[in-house]
Amino acid sequence: MSKTLLVAGVDEVGRGPLVGAVVTAAVILDPDKPIEGLMDSKKLSEKKRDALAEQIRQHALCWALGRAEPHEIDQLNILHATMLAMTRAVDALSIRPDFVKVDGNRCPQWAYASEAVVKGDSKIAEISAASILAKVSRDLEMAELDKQYPQYGFAQHKGYPTAQHMKLLAQYGPTEHYRMSFKPVVMALQQHDGILNSGSLNSGPQYA
Incomplete structure (x- = not known):
């Protein structure tokens, strides 16, 4: 019996803002627990994103967040900081993936077998799930920052x-x-x- 290939999806949120970290997520979904309605997080209402994020956290085989802070973005530039945050997210997964699919047109320089998928957050469920977790997490951080300032x-x-x-x-x-x-x-x-x-x-x- 052939082993199921464990695919992690990776996406980022926060390359464009002037403030805060760039936040990434990596998700390996459970094929036995499909989640309906996964799509690009930007096309979902906040309420729907929050509901899906909760399902992803409960039903995915594993998930993790990664980030690069403003001082790292300033040191490295936003592209390299994003690659660092993506690497941190995949490294933090409790299960090592067999393959990684990254939203966009390039992958970090890492040891994982991987491919970049343009508009992957609207094509691949694992990347959609990562997009949702990253956006929900970063939006929450901005809400907390709003309380301070x-x-x-x-x-x-x-x-x-x-x-x-x-x-x-x-x-x-x-x-x-x-x-x-x-x-x-x-x-x-x-x-x-x-x-x-x-x-x-x-x-x-x-x-x-």
């Missing part, structure tokens, strides 16, 4: 460079959770310093 609106824009976020960033300046190498953050820091030096902003919270 309510003036930035993290719960709404999730750290992405929306017009409202850019306005608030220019007003308050970046916190330690920002990716200081990202151009909009560099520009906002310069703009914020200019506003402070002109004395036109009331002295509010200051961050290094």
